[in-house]
Structure formats: structure tokens, C-alpha cells
Amino acid sequence: MIKSAIFEANLMNMSPRSILLFFTLLLYGLTASAQYTDKINSNRPGTSQGAFSVGNNVLQLEGGFGFGKEKHEILDTKSNIFRFDYSARYGLLIEQLEIRLNGTYRSDGITQTVGANRQKINQSNFEINTIGAKYLIYDPYKPKPGKKDTVPANYDSLKSWKERYRFKWKTLIPAVSAYAGANFVAKDNPFTFPGDASISPRFVVATQNNWTTTYGGDWAFVTNLIVDKITTESPTIGWILTATHTVNNKWAGFIEFQGQKSDFYSDNLLRLGGAYLFDQDLQFDANIAFNFKDTPSVFTCSFGASYRFDWHNKDEIIEQPGLEKGVKEDESEKDEEGEDEEGEDGDLDEIEGTENDSLKLDRTPFINDFEDDSFREAIEKDLDERRTEERLERERIENEKIAKKEGKKLRKEEARRLKREAKAAREAEKAAIKAEKEKQKMIDDIDAELDKMEQEQGVDDELDDIEKQLQELEKMEKEFDEEEKKEQKEEVKPKKPEKEEVEDDIDVDAEYEKYQREQEKARKEEEKRRKKEEKRRQKEEKKRKKEEEKNKKDENNDDPEE
Known part of the structure; x- marks a missing residue:
């Protein structure tokens, strides 16, 4: 498990009589909170310490190995990292106390530039090696001494879902523990400050909050404040913040921020990972870690496991001095009378409830052998009535949930119907727009056809004009032919004899004029022929x-049909 009480609540497996004796008589002595859980709780895969111990007489081994890279931009070095983390935890004497041995063995392969050459060197040693003890100083989850752990005080609050599951501000108060230990450093260690002392102190203050929510599952928030090597020339101050969330009974995830500051090395690291609970004593985990700078930049990936040797057989009670051998007869009778008076005054309903209330167990708790049967029966009858009321309240809440679910279903159906109607309206609108476009296109096509027809009508008019011109030319040709025939007839007519004294130059002029007329006639005929041909x-x-x-129009008309 990751941290304390993440996968399962910590219940006290004690008999009702023992609980009654404990909370009735133990008023001033030292009490032990139940640190032990049925399932393993581990500090891995993070590096922080939880506030709770593993439990008395429990040995827990935690370890893992990781690989990574470091790159230093200024020194121009690259390192391949291998590290092995180990931890041994043992609950000693009492529930609050735990002794712990932890450390890290690291081996680096460094590639660096020396002049114009690249060199590779290897170095390995213990980066951390610490032994110490942790003690739980304050536990907000344990019942207060002197209060009798009887029936819950306010049963009416159990009927209200809001009262049962509302946020309780007192859960912000964390459990607090303190750790003190010693670091052991070998000489000539490349991972520590040069000339570092071989033995130096280490102190840690750890706090832990556990939250259980109805819908969000279990959460744990752990903080560590670390003061390390304060007696050396390079003291270190560090802090770790870890948030863990249980996904289900087997899986959990975490996020962790770690910072440290010293003259030798300062850095901030972020870790992300998760854990898998194989069984109640074995857990596997994995995580990645990286930082936010380049002197050097760090990236590692780690895998690990935690195993518990469980020799814890019962929750321990530290008795008040003088009461180790039980209760005297007169004291028991006095307690019996006190209990009867409380029952008659109805003070049982004023005691705060615990995890072992009658609504969670199938038997009546906190009834001792000193009470008579009538009182026992009255108490059991009262508790049965309260259980019945609680069951009816649960049924009512369940019915309300079902009704709310049905209402939500109806709202979804209504939303779907409105969505379908809106979709149909949009489709109808699109269809109307499409029909309007097609109508407009049809009108445009008709206009184009009319324009073509007008153009064709214009061509017909031109052809008619040409036809008229040809007819006029033919008419002119006919007139010209008639005139030519008349001239020929006139020439054929016999001429009167002229005087024999006509001179030769007169005949020459007549011939020349005749030649000119023939040329003019030929020219006009050629011009008429050319115009006619044109x-x-x-x-x-x-x-x-x-x-x-x-033909084009016919082809366009045939294309849509195809």
C-alpha cells in the first residue's frame, strides 16, 4: 500500500467487553492508536515518510531499482545512472514506534570532455545510508481518552445523507510524527560533499491527512520537512509533498514534489507513478522522476516492491498503571451502577459514534457481562428500531436516486426529441433552399434558351437580308442583260452609207469607244459575280x-438523360 490506510480503513478488531473496559477505566494512561492495517501500507513508490508506523511486531521490506540519465550543460558531461533503493521498517514495543533503515546505492557511468578527447569514468557508492526511529506524536483519528465507546450520540444525523457525507473541517488536522536518525557516509564518496563527516544527524517532521469521499475514493496527503547534516559544513534543508489517490481496491496513483537546498546541491524533482496491490502483504510499484533545470537535467524510471512479514496478532492496549491485572469487584459493581444510571437518564445518545457502531455490525456492541437481561433487551430493541429507521431512510434515498435517474432519462429523451425536430427543420429548410436554387437555375436556363432563340432569330433575319440582296443582284443582272441585248440589236441594224470621203481617223475613234464599252461591261459583270459569290x-x-x-443544343439536351 501507499502511505497509511489508503486501500482499507483501520478497524479495531477487539471484543465489545474489552472496548468497554478500555474506554471506561483508561482515563489518564498512555494509549496506543491502531497503526496496524489488514493490508500493507508502504512509503513507496515515493520518497516521503508517512506519519504512521507499520504496527507492532511487523517487519516490512521495501526496495526498487531505477535507471536514468543526467546531462550537465556547463560541465558538458553525460551520465548513465543505476540506483538501488532499500528500506527495512520494524514496529518496536508499541504501535507508535518504528525503527527504520534506508539507503540508496548508486552507480554512474560518466562521459566527459577533457581537452579534445571524450573520456568515460565509472563511480559508485552509497548516496544515502540512514538508520533512525519514528514516533507518532499526534493521531487525530483515535478516540479521545475517557469517552465510553457506546452507541452513537446523534442517530438522527445518520438519517441525513448530507450530514453523513458533508465535508468535516476537523479532517484538515493531520497526524504528526517525528523522525530522528543518523547518516553514515564512507570516505571519498563522490555523491556527498568533499570532506563530509562520516556520521551526521537527520531530522524529519512528517504529517499525514487521510480523506475518504463517497465519489472520489480514498486520498492521502503527506508532507515531510527535512533538516539533514546540520553539524557538517554543508547542511541541507528539504521538503516533500506527496498526494496519493486510490483508484480501486488494487490500484493507486501518486504525484510528488521534492525540493532540497544546500551549498553542495540544490534541485526540485517531480515524480509520477502508481502501485498495484498483489495481495495483503505484497505491493508492486513504478514511477518516473524529472527536474526543471540543465545543471544537471535529470530523468529516471524506477520499479520496486514492498513485502510485509506480519507477526502482529492483535491490537495492543497500554493499560493505566495499577490496572494491569483487571478491575476489582467493587469497582466493577460501581461501573455497573453507573452504566444503569446512564441508561435510565438516556445519556447513551450523547456519546460520539465510532467505526464499531451497531449500524455497521450485525451484533450489539458495548454490552458487558455486568448488565441484566432486561437492560440488554431494551438496548437491543432500541437499536433494532434505529436500524429499521436507518434501513427505511436508505430505501427512501435509493428511491429518490431512482426517481432522479428516471427524471434525468426523461430529460435526455426530451432533449433527443427536440434535437431530432430541430434536425428535421434544418433538413426541411435546406430542402426548400435547394428547391429554390433549382427553380432559379431552371429560370436561368429558360432565359438562356430564349437568348439563344433570339440570337437564332437574328441569324435568320441576316439570311433573309442576304437572300433579298441576292435577288436584287439577280434582278440587276437581268436588267443589265436586257440592256446589253438592246445594244446588240442596235448594232445589228444596218447603218446608212456615209460619205465615201470619211477619213480613217473617224473609224479609229469609233473602234476605241466600242472597246471601252466592252471593258466596262466586263468589269461590271465581274463585280456582280464577285458580290454574288460573297x-x-x-x-x-x-x-x-x-x-x-x-447540334450543340441537341447534345446538351441529351446529356442530362444519360
Whole structure:
């Protein structure tokens, strides 16, 4: 286990008669809190000490090995680290006292730069080797001396879930223990201050809070304040904060912050890890650790285990001096009368409850042999009624939980229905938008078709104009042919004989004029032919474009069908 009472509560396995005698008669003597637990509680995988001991006559061995690296930026060195941690704890004489031997053996392979060469050196020794004792000074979890551990004082508070599970400020008061020990250092140790004393003192003040919550499980918070080697030239002050959380009956996790300050070495380390409870006497653990600087930077990974040799057979009671051999007859009779008076006055309901109240056990506690049967029956009847009330209260709370669960289920169903309706509305809106877009697209397509039709109508008009021009040209050709025929007829007509005295130069002029008319006629015919050919070519080009557009339109109409 990690720290004390993390996996299981610490219950006192004592008979009701012994408990009654103990809390009735033991008013001034030294009492022992029940440090022992049914399952192992270990300081691993962290390095802090819990406030509680392992229990009287219990030997517990804790150890592990780790690997890591260190890199020093200024010295330009790199180190491969191997370390072995060990601890032996034994509960001696009383429940509060524990003697402890712990230490760390370390071996480093260092690679360093000397000039232009890289050298590797090995060094090993005990980094820590300490023996000491720890004593529990204050335990807030033990019952106060002089109060009789009878029935709980306020049964009505047990009916209220809020009263039972509300946060209690007194749980912030921690258990406190003190540790004193001695360090043993070998000469020429590379892991300690040069010229360090071979023996030096070590003091630790440890506090521990245990919290058990209904939904959050078990928590433990441990603090260590350390003063080490104060008689040497390099005293060290350290602190460790550890928080442990139980995940279930087998697994637990922890986070730990450790700091130390001295002239030789100062650092802050953070550890994370967990533990697995194999059985009530064996635990396995693992953790990683790293720091936040580069002179040097540190990273290690460790694995370990804890095992307990359990020779603890019962919880011990340290008797008040003079009462070691029991209670005298007159004192027992006096106690019997005192108990009867308390029963008649109803003072039983004014005593604070403990872990062994009648609501947790199947038998009536705190009834001794000095009471008569009638009083016993009255007490048992009263307790049975209270158990019945408690059972009914639990059933009511359970029914409220079920009703709350059903209400939550209905709210979820309503939320799902609203979500489905909102989704359907969004889909309908999207469908409407899509239909509107398709409608707009259809309108745009129709407009495009109309534009094309208008364009095609314009082409037809151009073709009609060209056709009219061709007809006009043909008409002009016909007129020209008619004029030409008339001229030819006129030339064919016989001319009157002229005077024989016509000179040769007059015949020459007539021939020249005739030649000019023929040339002009040929030119006009060629021009008409050229214009006619140009009109035909334009008409054919227009027809070809119209056919191409029509073919494209047909192809576009065929594509959606495909």
C-alpha cells in the first residue's frame, strides 16, 4: 500500500467487553492508536515518510531499482545512472514506534570532455545510508481518552445523507510524527560533499491527512520537512509533498514534489507513478522522476516492491498503571451502577459514534457481562428500531436516486426529441433552399434558351437580308442583260452609207469607244459575280453556324438523360 490506510480503513478488531473496559477505566494512561492495517501500507513508490508506523511486531521490506540519465550543460558531461533503493521498517514495543533503515546505492557511468578527447569514468557508492526511529506524536483519528465507546450520540444525523457525507473541517488536522536518525557516509564518496563527516544527524517532521469521499475514493496527503547534516559544513534543508489517490481496491496513483537546498546541491524533482496491490502483504510499484533545470537535467524510471512479514496478532492496549491485572469487584459493581444510571437518564445518545457502531455490525456492541437481561433487551430493541429507521431512510434515498435517474432519462429523451425536430427543420429548410436554387437555375436556363432563340432569330433575319440582296443582284443582272441585248440589236441594224470621203481617223475613234464599252461591261459583270459569290459564301457560313448551334443544343439536351 501507499502511505497509511489508503486501500482499507483501520478497524479495531477487539471484543465489545474489552472496548468497554478500555474506554471506561483508561482515563489518564498512555494509549496506543491502531497503526496496524489488514493490508500493507508502504512509503513507496515515493520518497516521503508517512506519519504512521507499520504496527507492532511487523517487519516490512521495501526496495526498487531505477535507471536514468543526467546531462550537465556547463560541465558538458553525460551520465548513465543505476540506483538501488532499500528500506527495512520494524514496529518496536508499541504501535507508535518504528525503527527504520534506508539507503540508496548508486552507480554512474560518466562521459566527459577533457581537452579534445571524450573520456568515460565509472563511480559508485552509497548516496544515502540512514538508520533512525519514528514516533507518532499526534493521531487525530483515535478516540479521545475517557469517552465510553457506546452507541452513537446523534442517530438522527445518520438519517441525513448530507450530514453523513458533508465535508468535516476537523479532517484538515493531520497526524504528526517525528523522525530522528543518523547518516553514515564512507570516505571519498563522490555523491556527498568533499570532506563530509562520516556520521551526521537527520531530522524529519512528517504529517499525514487521510480523506475518504463517497465519489472520489480514498486520498492521502503527506508532507515531510527535512533538516539533514546540520553539524557538517554543508547542511541541507528539504521538503516533500506527496498526494496519493486510490483508484480501486488494487490500484493507486501518486504525484510528488521534492525540493532540497544546500551549498553542495540544490534541485526540485517531480515524480509520477502508481502501485498495484498483489495481495495483503505484497505491493508492486513504478514511477518516473524529472527536474526543471540543465545543471544537471535529470530523468529516471524506477520499479520496486514492498513485502510485509506480519507477526502482529492483535491490537495492543497500554493499560493505566495499577490496572494491569483487571478491575476489582467493587469497582466493577460501581461501573455497573453507573452504566444503569446512564441508561435510565438516556445519556447513551450523547456519546460520539465510532467505526464499531451497531449500524455497521450485525451484533450489539458495548454490552458487558455486568448488565441484566432486561437492560440488554431494551438496548437491543432500541437499536433494532434505529436500524429499521436507518434501513427505511436508505430505501427512501435509493428511491429518490431512482426517481432522479428516471427524471434525468426523461430529460435526455426530451432533449433527443427536440434535437431530432430541430434536425428535421434544418433538413426541411435546406430542402426548400435547394428547391429554390433549382427553380432559379431552371429560370436561368429558360432565359438562356430564349437568348439563344433570339440570337437564332437574328441569324435568320441576316439570311433573309442576304437572300433579298441576292435577288436584287439577280434582278440587276437581268436588267443589265436586257440592256446589253438592246445594244446588240442596235448594232445589228444596218447603218446608212456615209460619205465615201470619211477619213480613217473617224473609224479609229469609233473602234476605241466600242472597246471601252466592252471593258466596262466586263468589269461590271465581274463585280456582280464577285458580290454574288460573297453573298452566297456569307449565307452558307450563317447556315453552317446555325447547324452547329443546333447540334450543340441537341447534345446538351441529351446529356442530362444519360
